[in-house]
Amino acid sequence: MVKLDLAIIGAGPAGLAAAIRAREEGIRDIVLFDRDERPGGILQQCIHTGFGLVMFKEELTGPEYANRYITELRSLKIPVELDTAVLELGKDRSITAVSRNRIWRCSCKAIILAMGCRERTRYAVAIPGTRPAGIFTAGKAQRLMNIDGYLPGKSIVILGSGDIGMIMARRLTLEGCDVKAVIEKNPYVGGLLRNKVQCLDDFSIPLFLGHTVTEIHGAERVENVTVCRLDNDGKPDETTKKDVECDTLLLSVGLVPENELTRMAAIDIDHSTGGAFVDNMLETETRGIFSCGNVLHVSDVVDFVSLEGEIAATGSAMRIRGTLPERRKWNSFIAGRNIRQIVPQTLTQERETPLFIRVCEPTGPAKIAVGDLVQKNVPLSRPGEIIDLVIQRKTLKGLLRTQRIHRIEVSCFEG
Amino acid sequence: MCPKGCHTWVSEKNGRVDIQGAKCKKGIEYVRNEYIRPVRFLTTTLAVEGADIQRLSVRTNGKIHRELLIPCIEYLKTRKVFPPVRVGEVIVENLLGTGVDLVSTNELE
Numbered sequence: 001m002v003k004l005d006l007a008i009i010g011a012g013p014a015g016l017a018a019a020i021r022a023r024e025e026g027i028r029d030i031v032l033f034d035r036d037e038r039p040g041g042i043l044q045q046c047i048h049t050g051f052g053l054v055m056f057k058e059e060l061t062g063p064e065y066a067n068r069y070i071t072e073l074r075s076l077k078i079p080v081e082l083d084t085a086v087l088e089l090g091k092d093r094s095i096t097a098v099s100r101n102r103i104w105r106c107s108c109k110a111i112i113l114a115m116g117c118r119e120r121t122r123y124a125v126a127i128p129g130t131r132p133a134g135i136f137t138a139g140k141a142q143r144l145m146n147i148d149g150y151l152p153g154k155s156i157v158i159l160g161s162g163d164i165g166m167i168m169a170r171r172l173t174l175e176g177c178d179v180k181a182v183i184e185k186n187p188y189v190g191g192l193l194r195n196k197v198q199c200l201d202d203f204s205i206p207l208f209l210g211h212t213v214t215e216i217h218g219a220e221r222v223e224n225v226t227v228c229r230l231d232n233d234g235k236p237d238e239t240t241k242k243d244v245e246c247d248t249l250l251l252s253v254g255l256v257p258e259n260e261l262t263r264m265a266a267i268d269i270d271h272s273t274g275g276a277f278v279d280n281m282l283e284t285e286t287r288g289i290f291s292c293g294n295v296l297h298v299s300d301v302v303d304f305v306s307l308e309g310e311i312a313a314t315g316s317a318m319r320i321r322g323t324l325p326e327r328r329k330w331n332s333f334i335a336g337r338n339i340r341q342i343v344p345q346t347l348t349q350e351r352e353t354p355l356f357i358r359v360c361e362p363t364g365p366a367k368i369a370v371g372d373l374v375q376k377n378v379p380l381s382r383p384g385e386i387i388d389l390v391i392q393r394k395t396l397k398g399l400l401r402t403q404r405i406h407r408i409e410v411s412c413f414e415g
Numbered sequence: 416m417c418p419k420g421c422h423t424w425v426s427e428k429n430g431r432v433d434i435q436g437a438k439c440k441k442g443i444e445y446v447r448n449e450y451i452r453p454v455r456f457l458t459t460t461l462a463v464e465g466a467d468i469q470r471l472s473v474r475t476n477g478k479i480h481r482e483l484l485i486p487c488i489e490y491l492k493t494r495k496v497f498p499p500v501r502v503g504e505v506i507v508e509n510l511l512g513t514g515v516d517l518v519s520t521n522e523l524e
Contacts, residue, residue: 047472047520049456061458063472063521067502146460149469174459174488198455202481379422379438 001105005029005320007095008112009086009261012041013302014293015114016069017309018316022112023076025317030078031106033097035085039073040066041116042139043302045146048167050194054303065302089113089261093288110288110316113262113276114309117255117294119164122216125253127159129216132223138164138252142171151175153248157225158182159213162384163191163300165252170199179205180244183227185212185234188362190252190384192300212236213249222247255298265289272341273297279327279346280353281315282308287327288319297343297356300386304356311354325349329405333370336411338363340383347408350400353391355410359383363414371408373399381412425450454478458520459488461506466498466523473506477515487511498523 005027008015011034019032038044043051046062053059056068073080081099088096093111097104119137134153136144141152142164156172158165161184169179182200187210189196200207208227214236215226224243228236257274267284268277275296276284283290292308299305318324331347333355343356357368362382368389369375373396376389399406423436423446432450437443448454456478460470479487487510496506500523507517 044521047458047460047474049458049474059456061472061474061520064474064502067521146470146472147468149460149462174484176489202453202455 001107004031004106004108006031006110006112006316007106007108008032008114009089009095010034010041010114010116010293010295011036011039011080011082012114012116012293013043013066013069013305014116014295014309014312015112016040016066016073017306018112018114018292018313019078020069020072020076021310021313022317023078025314027317027320032073032078032080033084033086033095033104034080034082037083039070039080039082045139045143046167047146048171051302054301055306062302069306086261089265091265091267091286091289108288109320110290112309112312112316113284113289113291113295114293114312115258115261115295117257117298120251120254120256122251124256125159125251127213127216129225130218132216132218132221134218134222134248135216136248136250138162138168138250141248141250142168145171145175151177152250153222153246154178155180155246156248156250157213157227157244157246158250158252160184160252160254161190161196161207161209162252162254163195165250166191166195166199168250168252169205170203173203173205179203180246181206181208181227183208183211183213185210185230188382188384190254192385193382214241216249217243222249225249255294257295257298259295262291262295270341270345272335273343275343277346278344279330279348280344280351281318281324281349282312282344283315283319283324283327288316290316297341299356300384304386304388307354315349329400331399331406331408334407334409336409338412338414339410342410347396347400347406350393350396352393353396355389355391357387357389357410359387359412363412365415367413368410369413370410371406373408453481455481455484457484457487457510457517459491461491462495463523464495464497468523471496471500471523472520473517474520475510475513475515476518479510479513479515483511483513487513491517496523 043062043066049059051060051065084099086097093108095106144150155178214228224245229240231237276291290312292312293305327348333342340358340360359381457475505516
């Protein structure tokens with residue numbers, strides 16, 4: 001049994017930022033585990049720009065953003081165990097991991113969960129039809145193209161207007177493929193507006209809102225897909241169906257936090273985010289286990305992921321040194337009008353707290369109110385874009401020093 | 416529509432472009448460019464020879480006119496890179512006369 005101060009699971013943007021911050025906070029004994037052969041996580045395959053606008057005030061590509069942290073990590077001599085998969089996580093802060101030539105059994109003073117997320121597949125959205133070759137999730141296609149150097153197909157239909165789907169629409173068009181259509185079941189775009197403009201509009205790629213793919217055809221390879229308009233109840237309207245010829249269908253139908261290890265340790269999961277319940281230090285309900293980045297909730301910009309990694313690392317360092325106050329009162333945030341999810345879910349520590357909020361339905365100009373603690377006006381709100389706001393430390397003083405347990409309602413008021 | 420989410424209106428009178436609605440300087444500049452001649456960063460990958468890695472990710476170090484993206488990519492399909500390459504190293508100077516360089520965004524050992 002190896003004794004460690006801090007184990008970090010996942011060397012993507014959350015894990016890298018956490019490792020560096022934990023070392024800056026004075027934690028010497030850190031190990032970062034990742035199952036890939038290279039650190040950086042999904043950033044390695046995101047070769048487009050748009051990363052780092054918040055953290056570095058620069059427009060970087062994914063590999064450049066990752067390399068800033070990797071360079072720092074190397075200069076701090078923080079060990080990264082690559083090609084190493086963590087198989088077990090215990091509530092007692094134990095870890096079992098395997099690599100090609102070693103089994104790790106660790107007992108840790110603190111653990112940071114930074115495993116990221118996974119793509120939803122054809123089976124998650126239940127598309128009927130045959131099972132030919134040529135059906136990929138958008139991120140898998142991105143990896144095939146940008147890392148392995150294969151083109152997934154020549155004429156493409158993309159289901160779902162998530163960010164990766166739209167980015168792949170542009171990438172495939174630039175490589176000479178014919179992107180026939182992007183099909184989205186909602187009446188609004190799933191990803192960021194800037195991606196709709198720069199990926200779809202720039203190349204006149206048709207976007208069909210309020211439509212879906214109802215059937216996949218083809219024996220060996222995809223030959224065509226049936227596309228239908230959805231009626232007001234969200235059911236396919238058979239009278240509108242038409243077949244679109246293509247050899248490839250990409251799915252960009254959502255991401256799910258990868259929480260198998262979290263569940264194994266019997267840590268409670270919030271069904272609205274798919275990630276663990278955490279307090280405002282990003283500590284789960286299990287003392288000493290923290291969660292950050294896409295495994296906590298799926299973010300739309302990487303800068304927030306890194307920021308969460310830093311918060312979790314600061315918390316872990318305080319836990320390891322025994323300076324993090326014990327949690328006695330669990331004040332909680334409650335989703336009020338038009339709010340789908342709030343991270344963190346609880347408020348226990350007296351510190352400056354960033355909140356990450358998603359709405360249920362798009363609105364025009366709106367006011368986001370967090371109880372009577374803080375509010376923010378936004379020019380518009382969309383389910384695909386996180387609204388972030390900060391609760392100042394001094395605002396929390398009164399709230400945390402009373403005996404009462406508070407339930408703070410977060411709401412979005414249009415107009 | 417500016418990427419930040421501000422709705423903007425553009426009007427032109429006697430060759431003078433007037434922008435309303437953008438709430439920051441960057442937004443005004445962005446909308447002006449979008450109206451006159453949109454510019455974008457180019458990012459793609461190049462074939463690698465002599466390393467374990469198949470593709471090297473690259474970008475332009477400045478924005479180029481949108482209509483030049485496809486010609487540049489077509490040209491880059493003919494290029495190969497060889498290790499070692501450092502992050503930020505110039506791979507192609509003055510890419511097809513655009514005035515910007517193509518630089519590596521990853522390392523190759």
